[in-house]
Amino acid sequence: MTSAPNHSTTHAPGQLKAVCLDVDDTLLDTQRASRQGLRELVGTDRAWPVWERTTDHYYARFVNDELDFEAMCVERTKAFFAAFGEQIDDTEAARRESVRMAAMQSAWGLFDDARPCLDWLRDSGVRLAVITNAPSTYQRKKIAAVGLADVFDAVVISGEVGVAKPDPRIFRTACDALGLRPDEVAHVGDRLDTDARGAARAGLHGVWLDRSRSERGTVGDVPVITSLHELPELLVGDLPAIPAMPELIG
Structure with missing residues (x-):
């Protein structure tokens, strides 16, 4: 405390x-910072509605103790790219998430x-x-x-x-x-x-x-x-x- x-x-x-x-x-x-992270990840935030829906789904699973935070981040990133037809594995998802997370954290305010x-x-x-x-x-x-x-x-x-x-x-x-x-x-x-x-x-x-x-x-x-x-x-x-x-x- x-x-x-x-x-x-x-x-x-x-x-x-x-x-x-x-x-x-x-x-x-948080939304402004998250949009900055998404831009760093894919070069634009035009896919924000998809990211937001995916985040809501997987964050609810985290809150309900179905996934720990790290697993939630990886599964969310895999699901986001899958929505656009790209299948990535856990390692690649974790790498991309680290890029997004760093950009988002630099934009916290x-x-x-x-x-x-x-x-x-x-x-x-x-x-x-x-x-x-x-x-x-x-x-x-x-x-x-x-x-x-x-x-x-x-x-x-x-x-x-x-x-x-x-x-x-x-x-x-x-x-x-x-x-x-x-x-x-x-x-x-x-x-x-x-x-x-x-x-x-x-x-x-x-x-x-x-x-x-x-x-x-x-x-x-x-x-x-x-x-x-x-x-x-x-x-x-x-x-x-x-x-x-x-x-x-x-």
């Missing part, structure tokens, strides 16, 4: 005291709204955590690479705790690590079902970060934001002791 200094709060019982966040495509612009939002939350006395579905070493490397290694009070990774979002247990593990009740914690992520609704089912305040702007307002009982710049405004109503910062809102 990565620790950060504790900050005192003046919140009454039942008020939000912590915010958990997903990593990929929430804080970190935060969304422009991530650091201002995290700074506002931290400066306001809100505790911070990460909840992410990923292998441990890989995800911790990613968090460190974008300068967030010392930001969070808790880092909860599916590869370490043995359960993955949207399983309620991973959200409750984060709450336990923070020493808070679920109703005192919000979770923000880019996946409606995996993040927002999964958190809500676990008793947290789920928030969907819909960067594609496909929805606005709420989806059922889940509030929707289109940028992390909107998160302070959403939370201020539940955290009246925290001052609004207009330059980060809207």
Whole structure:
């Protein structure tokens, strides 16, 4: 677990005291980095829809413990090239994946709204955590690479705790690590079902970060934001002791 200094709060019982966040495509612009990796691999990202569908399929198998991370990467790469009629073996798939991975990692970076939002939350006395579905070493490397290694009070990774979002247990593990009740914690992520609704089912305040702007307002009982710049405004109503910062809102 990565620790950060504790900050005192003046919140009454039942008020939000912590915010958990997903990593990929929430804080970190993973799609942009992945597209860069694909361009390095095949010279273009025009095949992105095929790569994305293939990744969704094989990453789900990883999350469900059907494949380890390395095997997932190899099988995904073989399946991607097979979709275009090229059959490659495990060795060649691993070689190509290493090329893609190096290019992707060199392109890792935060969304422009991530650091201002995290700074506002931290400066306001809100505790911070990460909840992410990923292998441990890989995800911790990613968090460190974008300068967030010392930001969070808790880092909860599916590869370490043995359960993955949207399983309620991973959200409750984060709450336990923070020493808070679920109703005192919000979770923000880019996946409606995996993040927002999964958190809500676990008793947290789920928030969907819909960067594609496909929805606005709420989806059922889940509030929707289109940028992390909107998160302070959403939370201020539940955290009246925290001052609004207009330059980060809207």
